[in-house]
Structure formats: structure tokens, C-alpha cells
């Protein structure tokens with residue numbers, strides 16, 4: 253039966269709870285255990301799919317088509333375990349479940365209440381499908397004390413009680429700030445945060461304390477005393493130069509060892525070779541390439557979390573550091589693109605939504621195509637490449653996407669029907685915003701002999717999607733005549749999945765999001781190949 257590790261946070265948000273959970277998962281895995289990670293999000297949206305990237309950062313999509321919190325991306329990158337719909341739930345979805353059960357008469361006339369009905373639904377979610385794992389790590393979003401979080405904290409408290417101390421462990425992440433004027437580290441916020449947790453009945457077993465400065469032994473003892481934990485369970489988590497250092501640093505600070513001790517397990521040490529090699533590649537690159545990422549949500553780095561990680565992974569594979577220039581596409585509405593793109597070795601246009609900034613992206617594609625700079629278009633980036641080629645190569649004036657109105661040539665358009673296996677799925681323009689996209693893993697067939705087939709080393713792939721609009725097949729023949737060719741199709745041959753230009757060092761646009769499946773220890777072939785092309789380019793400029 254699975255043992256449960258709950259990870260909560262206190263003091264402030266953004267301390268890296270997701271990363272800490274992912275790193276702990278990686279450490280347990282490196283000791284030979286089977287792990288699974290889950291995230292409980294106390295906000296009321298049913299899922300993060302309808303939230304703006306400015307609000308919430310990236311929406312991470314799983315193989316089974318769930319739109320989830322970006323922490324699931326960390327979990328997958330650190331453990332390689334694919335997550336699913338059943339690994340992320342929000343308060344909104346929990347309430348939706350409870351309320352629809354109530355409407356169906358499922359509570360047999362009883363008064364429906366937070367305790368026990370909402371808490372039971374949370375517990376059901378946490379415990380579902382955990383039979384085959386050794387450890388389930390379950391992160392609670394937000395910080396202790398948030399009103400919305402209370403039912404979740406109550407539910408995990410109950411689970412701790414029901415399953416017993418030898419099957420549950422509570423980890424609490426806090427901040428130990430350094431006060432410049434006093435020249436001191438302060439433990440009080442941690443004390444208060446733990447007091448809050450204990451007030452709702454949860455005694456943490458292990459404290460992970462984020463700090464810019466080393467936490468001296470005395471301070472650790474003080475925290476231990478006030479928070480009622482053993483001193484060796486006060487684990488310092490200092491700032492790191494790369495997130496991939498987290499597993500080995502946390503291990504050396506005793507994190508996984510103390511967690512296992514809570515369960516009474518004395519296991520042999522983890523094998524950290526994989527992580528040491530990733531860190532040494534990242535710290536000792538043989539060169540550097542500059543990639544321009546032309547986006548819209550660039551102020552919020554979390555909006556492109558998986559993308560920047562995938563580029564970093566491509567760098568690991570090529571032994572170079574990938575320097576990313578985050579460029580707001582609207583700049584190209586005003587200035588000549590060349591100034592910003594002259595010295596870059598690759599241009600990437602990532603996914604996006606809406607009209608703002610699109611003309612700038614189209615200009616950046618044109619620059620990449622004409623100046624033969626490696627170009628990678630992802631989802632909306634593919635759409636921009638198709639519009640650019642339609643207008644500037646095929647002479648289709650007024651080519652555009654129906655996402656932004658009614659263009660004269662709708663080269664990107666809404667497809668109302670597509671096949672998933674034997675099933676026909678439909679999409680309705682006036683339907684709900686949530687869950688109306690082509691979401692999750694779809695297979696694609698690559699054209700033998702194409703550039704992408706060479707990059708992947710196979711002609712059958714499966715990648716994750718998240719979009720409403722598609723390349724309009726009515727225009728693909730005309731685009732091919734001008735050099736932009738479909739080189740990957742949905743298996744039924746109805747939806748273009750990949751397009752490329754042969755007469756160019758590296759020009760590939762994909763309808764899906766390859767960045768979601770890249771791992772530091774298994775960089776995605778498209779990113780490996782794109783960065784390799786950028787290395788070639790860096791030798792030219």
C-alpha cells in the first residue's frame with residue numbers, strides 16, 4: 253500500500269514547493285521506489301485551462317488531455333512519470349463533483365457540508381489509483397492560512413489520522429529570511445507558519461527551510477524546538493544556480509533520509525549519477541547559443557516554463573548553454589525586426605492566443621525564413637509561419653487565422669470534427685471555453701525522408717496538443733508549391749501536424765507542444781536538433 257507524503261507551504265508563496273516535491277520524488281525514485289505526484293489546488297476554477305498565462309503561468313497538458321497546473325511539468329521532468337487528469341484537482345472541480353452528486357440525489361437527503369462531504373471527495377481523489385506506487389507525494393497549493401485551502405488541510409489531517417503515522421509524512425516548506433539591517437536570519441515566520449498548521453491539527457515531520465543564507469546549527473535547533481520537530485528534520489534549502497541541482501543538494505541536506513526515517517525506513521543511499529551528469533553538463537558547457545523567443549507573455553517567465561526547460565535540455569544534449577532572448581512580439585510592430593534578430597542563432601515562436609502581437613510574430617518568421625536562421629514554430633508559431641508563407645510566398649494577400657476575425661484567406665481555421673482513435677470528436681464555436689480544444693496526446697504519421705522523420709528517427713510519433721484552430725487543408729497544396737510542405741499528418745490524413753521548408757537549414761513548425769515531453773535526462777529530439785542547428789548557425793555569424 254502506498255505511503256503518503258503531503259507537502260504544504262507557509263510564510264509566502266513561490267518558494268518552490270512544486271520543485272521541492274519533484275526533487276523529493278526524484279530522490280525516492282533514485283533509491284528504487286515507485287512514486288507518483290499529485291497536486292491539490294485550492295482555487296475555484298475547475299481547471300487552470302481558462303486562466304490567462306499572466307495569472308497562472310503555463311497550463312501543463314497531460315497525455316490524457318487534462319489542462320493542469322505547471323507544477324505537474326516539474327513532476328514529469330524530474331521523475332519521467334507521465335501525469336494524468338487524476339493527478340491535479342482544484343477546489344472548483346471538487347465542489348463541482350459534490351454539487352452534481354447532490355443534484356442527482358446522491359446524498360440521500362442529508363445536509364451537504366464541507367466536513368464530511370467536501371473533505372471526503374478530496375480524500376477520494378488523493379487515494380484513487382495508488383495501489384501500485386510505493387510513495388504518493390501530494391502537494392497542496394497556496395499557503396497555510398488561506399481560507400480556500402482549509403478543506404484540503406482538513407482532508408489531509410484526516411488522512412494522517414486514518415492511515416496512521418507509519419503511512420503518512422507531513423513536509424512543510426517555509427522561508428527563513430535574512431534581515432539586512434539586523435544582520436540576522438529570522439526564524440519567527442517559520443514558527444508562526446508551523447503554529448498555524450498545528451492549530452488545524454497537522455504536526456509537520458520535516459521542515460524544508462528556504463533561505464538565501466546558510467542556516468547555522470543554532471538556528472536549526474531553535475526552529476526545531478519551537479516547531480516541535482527533531483533538529484535533523486530542519487532541512488536548509490538554499491538558492492541554487494540550476495533547479496536540477498535540487499535533488500543532490502536536498503539529499504546532502506538530509507531531506508529524503510529524514511522523510512524515510514519518518515516511515516521507519518533505513519534504505520541504501522540514492523543513485524544520483526543521472527543528476528550529477530546533468531548538473532555537470534549545465535555547469536561546464538563548451539559554448540553558448542542565443543535563441544530568440546518571440547512571445548506575448550514574456551514578462552511572466554512561468555508562462556513558458558516547459559519551453560525554457562526544453563531549450564535548456566536541448567543545450568544539455570549539445571553541450572552548450574542556451575541563452576534565451578525573450579522578445580515581446582509587439583516590438584516588431586514598431587521597429588525593424590533585424591535589430592533584435594541580427595545576432596541570434598535560432599528563432600522560436602511559441603504557442604499563444606489572440607490577435608495582439610501576431611503581426612510582429614509573422615515578421616519574425618519572415619526574417620528567419622529569408623535570412624536562413626533556424627526557425628522553430630510551436631502551435632501558434634506554426635500558424636504564424638503558415639500565414640507568413642501564404643502572404644509572402646504564395647501571394648495570398650489577407651491570409652490569416654479565423655481565430656482573429658474573418659480573413660480573406662483563412663489558412664488557419666476551426667475544424668469542427670476530428671478523429672480520435674475510432675471516435676469522432678467535435679468542437680463547437682459557441683461552446684464552453686474550458687475543455688473545448690484538441691487536448692492531449694494524438695499520434696501523427698511523418699513523411700518518410702522528411703526533415704522531421706530524420707530528427708525523430710521514426711515516422712510514428714505521439715505528441716500533446718492544446719489548440720482550437722488547425723492548418724486549413726484547403727491551402728496545403730498551394731503552400732507546398734511554394735516550399736512549405738506538410739511533413740506530418742494525423743493518421744486519418746485530415747489534419748496537418750507538422751510543416752517544414754526543405755530549402756532552409758532548419759525550418760519546422762509543429763501543431764503540438766513538444767516541450768511538454770522533454771526531460772533533462774531525455775531531451776526532446778526536436779529541441780536537440782534545433783539547438784544543434786543553432787550551434788551550426790553560431791559558427792556562421
Ligand code: GLN
Pocket residue numbers: 602603604605606630631632633655718719720721722
Ligand atoms: N491560439 C491557437 C489555437 O487555439 C494556438 C494555441 C496554442 O498555441 N497553444 O488554435
